[in-house]
Amino acid sequence: MSHVGVPRGTVRKRRSLALLTAGVLTIPVLAGCSSGDEETARGVPQDIAPAARETVADGSTVNWAVDALPATFNAFQADADSATTRITGALLPTLFPMDRTGQPKLNPDYLESAKVIEREPKQVVLYKLNQQAVWSDGREIGAPDFVAQWRALRGKDSAFWTARNAGYERIEKIERGADDLQVRVTFSKPYADWRALFSPLYPKEITGSPDAFNDGARTTLKNTAGPFVLRSVSKSKGTVTLARNPRWWGDRAKLDTLVFRAVAAKDRTQALADGTVDVADIDAATADRITLARRDRGNNGQPLNHGPGSEITPAQALRSWAQAHGSDEDAAEIAQAAREKNRKAVVAYAAEQKALRDFAVRKSLEPAYTQLALNGESGPLADDRVRRAVARALDREELARTVLGPLGLPAKPLGSHLALAGQPGYKDGSGALGEQNTKEAQALLADAGWTRGGAAEPPKDTKAGSEAEKKDGKDGKDAEADAEKKTTDDAEADKDSEEETDNDSTDKADKDGTDKADKDSADNEAAERKKADQASADRDSEDSAASRDEGLYIVGDDNKPGAPAPATVGSASAVHVLAPARTAAAQGTALLRQAGLLGEDGAVAATDKQPGGAAGAYAPVGTAAPAPAAAKGQLGKDGKTLTLRFVLPSGPGSQSLRSVGDKIAVMLEKIGIGTEITKVPDESYFKDHIASGAYDLALYSWPATAYPATDGRPIYAKPEPATDGSLLVEQNYTRVGTDHIDQLFDKAAAELDEKAARELMKQADARIWAAAGSIPLFQRPQLVAVDKKLANVGAFGFAAPRYQDIGFKNRQAAGSPADRKK
Numbered sequence: 001m002s003h004v005g006v007p008r009g010t011v012r013k014r015r016s017l018a019l020l021t022a023g024v025l026t027i028p029v030l031a032g033c034s035s036g037d038e039e040t041a042r043g044v045p046q047d048i049a050p051a052a053r054e055t056v057a058d059g060s061t062v063n064w065a066v067d068a069l070p071a072t073f074n075a076f077q078a079d080a081d082s083a084t085t086r087i088t089g090a091l092l093p094t095l096f097p098m099d100r101t102g103q104p105k106l107n108p109d110y111l112e113s114a115k116v117i118e119r120e121p122k123q124v125v126l127y128k129l130n131q132q133a134v135w136s137d138g139r140e141i142g143a144p145d146f147v148a149q150w151r152a153l154r155g156k157d158s159a160f161w162t163a164r165n166a167g168y169e170r171i172e173k174i175e176r177g178a179d180d181l182q183v184r185v186t187f188s189k190p191y192a193d194w195r196a197l198f199s200p201l202y203p204k205e206i207t208g209s210p211d212a213f214n215d216g217a218r219t220t221l222k223n224t225a226g227p228f229v230l231r232s233v234s235k236s237k238g239t240v241t242l243a244r245n246p247r248w249w250g251d252r253a254k255l256d257t258l259v260f261r262a263v264a265a266k267d268r269t270q271a272l273a274d275g276t277v278d279v280a281d282i283d284a285a286t287a288d289r290i291t292l293a294r295r296d297r298g299n300n301g302q303p304l305n306h307g308p309g310s311e312i313t314p315a316q317a318l319r320s321w322a323q324a325h326g327s328d329e330d331a332a333e334i335a336q337a338a339r340e341k342n343r344k345a346v347v348a349y350a351a352e353q354k355a356l357r358d359f360a361v362r363k364s365l366e367p368a369y370t371q372l373a374l375n376g377e378s379g380p381l382a383d384d385r386v387r388r389a390v391a392r393a394l395d396r397e398e399l400a401r402t403v404l405g406p407l408g409l410p411a412k413p414l415g416s417h418l419a420l421a422g423q424p425g426y427k428d429g430s431g432a433l434g435e436q437n438t439k440e441a442q443a444l445l446a447d448a449g450w451t452r453g454g455a456a457e458p459p460k461d462t463k464a465g466s467e468a469e470k471k472d473g474k475d476g477k478d479a480e481a482d483a484e485k486k487t488t489d490d491a492e493a494d495k496d497s498e499e500e501t502d503n504d505s506t507d508k509a510d511k512d513g514t515d516k517a518d519k520d521s522a523d524n525e526a527a528e529r530k531k532a533d534q535a536s537a538d539r540d541s542e543d544s545a546a547s548r549d550e551g552l553y554i555v556g557d558d559n560k561p562g563a564p565a566p567a568t569v570g571s572a573s574a575v576h577v578l579a580p581a582r583t584a585a586a587q588g589t590a591l592l593r594q595a596g597l598l599g600e601d602g603a604v605a606a607t608d609k610q611p612g613g614a615a616g617a618y619a620p621v622g623t624a625a626p627a628p629a630a631a632k633g634q635l636g637k638d639g640k641t642l643t644l645r646f647v648l649p650s651g652p653g654s655q656s657l658r659s660v661g662d663k664i665a666v667m668l669e670k671i672g673i674g675t676e677i678t679k680v681p682d683e684s685y686f687k688d689h690i691a692s693g694a695y696d697l698a699l700y701s702w703p704a705t706a707y708p709a710t711d712g713r714p715i716y717a718k719p720e721p722a723t724d725g726s727l728l729v730e731q732n733y734t735r736v737g738t739d740h741i742d743q744l745f746d747k748a749a750a751e752l753d754e755k756a757a758r759e760l761m762k763q764a765d766a767r768i769w770a771a772a773g774s775i776p777l778f779q780r781p782q783l784v785a786v787d788k789k790l791a792n793v794g795a796f797g798f799a800a801p802r803y804q805d806i807g808f809k810n811r812q813a814a815g816s817p818a819d820r821k822k
Contacts, residue, residue: 043422051791065280092200097800132249238262254807293356308345362794366782367704377735387772432766455636635672650679709748736773
């Protein structure tokens with residue numbers, strides 16, 4: 001399942017996938033401490049129901065759910081997505097796929113060997129190809145394919161529309177070796193991650209010309225070299241069908257056909273129950289239903305104690321029956337319709353649950369991690385002391401438990417930006433930031449000038465006098481009198497505007513924030529209209545805000561200190577605020593200091609018309625007015641409250657991210673930092689907010705990689721100013737970086753000694769922690785629903801699938817599983 005939260009265009013290249021729907025589930029290590037020795041943390045094993053090939057039946061078809069049909073079959077284009085990666089993995093050569101420990105491993109189906117044979121004067125790698133390896137048209141895989149791909153991707157010919165593909169620009173030349181099965185690659189400068197190159201490998205017919213590369217490979221692949229070939233693409237059916245490759249020289253594929261079917265995340269439970277798909281990434285809710293279905297297998301036809309109607313008590317059922325058979329015909333008709341609707345829902349749910357018994361939930365940790373991103377380009381987070389304070393307020397272990405604990409997966413926070421637990425280069429580097437410590441977080445904020453009374457203080461650069469004085473040259477007393485009159489007039493105008501807005505916005509009130517005091521003071525007519533909603537709107541806890549509607553609610557900005565909040569002005573959607581997160585601690589180094597001045601784009605602006613008061617809260621009618629910032633303990637500086645914009649995706653698959661975001665907001669509130677939580681559609685989350693920098697805090701994910709020196713650099717590289725005054729950030733959406741970090745990445749990329757390169761990456765990770773632009777939280781969960789009779793497929797973890805080994809255990813009738821009776 002795709003996830004909101006993982007930027008598109010990361011397919012490379014980071015071997016395992018292109019990522020997220022904002023953070024949930026198809027998806028997810030010791031907190032806060034650093035170790036001087038190599039970590040021995042183990043990753044969670046894959047869960048694929050492994051079976052020997054001789055126990056897997058030949059024939060049949062498997063339907064595999066993907067989020068959508070691939071935008072392109074060219075994995076090197078910017079819009080390549082997770083479906084591109086999944087499908088091309090079965091069709092094209094991958095020379096060094098990741099194994100279950102997250103390391104690149106030579107693929108004997110394509111290579112007999114590949115190694116560095118010279119280091120001086122230049123690095124030379126010699127590939128010896130499997131002599132049986134051929135394209136589906138019968139031509140041998142050879143040096144011409146390597147040459148064509150290098151020329152297309154090296155960046156010298158702008159006619160090829162490619163995404164960033166580091167490493168190819170370091171190649172000086174490619175030659176035929178001693179025979180046609182040898183490819184000799186000479187580098188102009190050393191490149192440690194040479195194993196990342198030429199995967200997937202495309203035939204020269206595609207990479208040899210811009211037209212074929214840019215357009216031809218987007219919709220079809222006529223020449224392939226995997227265990228399957230591309231048979232058809234049906235946009236109307238939403239399917240990509242692969243068939244067994246008759247020219248495949250390796251282990252013969254067990255399946256006759258493999259169908260990738262576009263199924264939206266919200267439709268997957270139904271698709272599984274209908275038999276439309278056999279394999280699907282799922283969320284926790286669907287996983288729970290499958291677990292319940294298998295648990296209920298032996299209930300002997302008894303009614304289910306979950307699902308539609310399960311919450312109806314015997315008394316309610318009796319009352320409903322009485323109404324349906326009562327003398328009041330109108331009431332009886334309504335009751336009968338409701339009972340019939342509920343009966344149909346119960347029957348449909350029971351049928352789905354019966355079908356779901358044939359599936360198993362296979363779970364592991366996805367090769368990707370979720371982070372809290374802190375945008376350091378401007379505003380309060382441009383000060384590294386504020387970023388480190390945010391990080392040190394976070395309880396990362398609690399956040400990991402929130403997502404992983406209910407799934408029965410190890411709830412350990414991640415300790416590295418550049419490796420995951422179980423990979424050889426993993427080491428917990430969070431000690432460079434420091435462990436959670438509320439007092440030290442508060443001290444960092446105080447050192448940065450954020451104090452309890454700061455929101456009530458006028459800006460330091462405020463000049464004496466008024467606008468009238470500047471314009472007309474009046475003496476101080478006249479100007480002061482004019483200013484006082486202007487303030488009075490403005491106050492009256494504000495009052496009129498407030499009353500008018502209050503009436504216009506009554507119907508948009510946020511029922512979650514109401515309390516009895518607000519109801520007593522609200523306008524009688526408005527209270528009458530909202531009575532039904534308010535009756536059930538008591539606040540359960542601080543964490544209950546996670547499920548609120550999209551929108552924005554600015555807390556800490558009141559028209560008058562202690563006054564009721566005015567109605568929302570001009571906003572179509574209700575909003576809420578929570579207090580952000582907990583993560584790790586920091587070493588404050590001058591080297592890691594990013595831009596020292598606070599920007600003027602604070603989310604909540606104080607007005608000179610209201611000296612001594614926190615700037616106003618805009619909340620739905622009926623919402624309790626927040627106490628003034630100073631009373632609540634929220635920090636301020638130069639008349640502004642310390643409030644951060646926290647952007648989260650609003651889609652149904654992103655509930656776990658929103659839960660984490662709400663907990664983070666509460667953690668930050670404890671140290672005096674306020675948050676504005678804004679929920680936005682999944683499809684605009686990255687483009688309109690993360691990539692554009694329109695956020696202070698955000699949650700999204702990055703995939704794991706076996707090549708951190710190559711794949712990590714664009715994510716953590718120091719942004720450079722462009723000619724138009726903007727920043728060139730590559731994939732560093734936090735806009736936080738240092739020259740030292742860049743230098744460590746460059747050294748590691750050129751270091752051919754693997755152990756030395758890993759040490760350089762650990763040093764870089766420690767400095768990334770200390771810069772506090774990105775705070776790793778946890779490795780994402782991976783939940784996959786699989787027909788229980790299928791073998792060698794499920795939650796793969798780090799490893800790439802071996803598509804030729806997937807199949808049904810024992811004998812299965814030929815034909816699509818969609819036609820089978822579950």
